[in-house]
Amino acid sequence: MGWVDKLHGRLIAIDTAPIIYFIEQHATFGPVVEPLFDAIDAAQVRAVTSVLTLCEVLVHPLKNHDEGLARLYNDTLLSSPNIDTLPITATVCQLAA
Numbered sequence: 001m002g003w004v005d006k007l008h009g010r011l012i013a014i015d016t017a018p019i020i021y022f023i024e025q026h027a028t029f030g031p032v033v034e035p036l037f038d039a040i041d042a043a044q045v046r047a048v049t050s051v052l053t054l055c056e057v058l059v060h061p062l063k064n065h066d067e068g069l070a071r072l073y074n075d076t077l078l079s080s081p082n083i084d085t086l087p088i089t090a091t092v093c094q095l096a097a
Contacts, residue, residue, distance in 0.1 A: 004035040007045045014047045014083075016056040023057070023072055040082045047083045050092075054078070054085060 014036075021029040022037045039045040054077050061069035077085045 002035060004039050004045070007036070007039065009044070011046045011048065014049050014053075016049075016053045019049070019053060019073075019076070020057055023069075023076060040080070043082050045082070049077065049083065049085050050088050051085060052088055 018029075018033045018036065020026070022033045024030070036045065040047050054073070057073045057077070058070055061067075061073065077083060
């Protein structure tokens with residue numbers, strides 16, 4: 001049983017780095033996170049992230065005028081049926097701290 005199999009049926013929080021690794025096909029870490037995103041795509045795992053993640057992933061593509069990559073990040077985080085991108089409130093920040 002792989003590590004992703006243990007997540008089936010669960011809701012997970014996902015941070016910025018794994019999203020970047022997957023979308024940009026990082027040579028080392030892309031293959032590590034790919035099974036997770038395959039499971040998310042197959043609705044075996046649901047994920048949540050925050051709008052802060054969207055802000056973070058857009059910095060590099062926008063700085064480099066890479067509209068295609070920026071669009072891919074927007075589509076992934078805002079239109080994927082199994083990834084919810086949630087707002088951050090002061091209460092959420094206080095709880096996280």
